Amino acid sequence: MKNYLWIGVKLTLITLVFFAGIYTLFILGIAQMAPNQGKGIMTESNGKKFYSNIGQSFTDAKYFNSRPSAVNYNAAGSGGSNKGPSNPEYLAEVQKRIDTFLIQNPEIKADEIPADMVTASGSGLDPNISVKSAKVQVKRIAKVRNIEEKKLQDLIAQNTEKPLLGLFGPEKINVLQLNIALDKLK
Structure with a gap:
């Protein structure tokens, strides 16, 4: 049981770092190449x-x-x-x-x-x-x-x-x- 809980916590932390950090910075970087740096x-x-x-x-x-x-x-x-x-x-x-x-x-x-x-x-x-x-x-x-x-x-x-x-x-x-x-x- 403890093993499964630890796997769930690690998966949650990995997805949190990826989607809240890495993915967000990646999209921001792409927006900087758009006209007006993604501001419209x-x-x-x-x-x-x-x-x-x-x-x-x-x-x-x-x-x-x-x-x-x-x-x-x-x-x-x-x-x-x-x-x-x-x-x-x-x-x-x-x-x-x-x-x-x-x-x-x-x-x-x-x-x-x-x-x-x-x-x-x-x-x-x-x-x-x-x-x-x-x-x-x-x-x-x-x-x-x-x-x-x-x-x-x-x-x-x-x-x-x-x-x-x-x-x-x-x-x-x-x-x-x-x-x-x-x-x-x-």
Whole structure:
């Protein structure tokens, strides 16, 4: 009995040292090689600083809307809603988002709305939207800002991030970067 207890204590101490010390320092070392030493990617616009790798709330009609967030874009409380696709509360929430999107964008039909415009990401902090999500908002923004749709289409193309190595993941657009570029248009 004593022998098994001692083995358990040694295993606990070894895992404690490894995961609380060695592994943590290893991850910290990797973060130091990342942009901004793992402190996030900062973007400045109009004298304000933003984290461009964390979702921001854009709901004004003159901007491209961001993806909904289950945590109200709070980076300290990252997470999804944990409600399944058949949950009545979740379905009501998605329907409310669809209705709101249709009111803001009357030129499109409900079946043309990309899923990422009405569903929150797993983290609730996704800074990106799909290219299709940006394109369905062009008519509204062109009308509100009195800009040619072609200019907005070009802006979308310029801000589209291609998949990693051309293979991994979909094309995407960082909403913050797109809206900053939109404000710079004349």
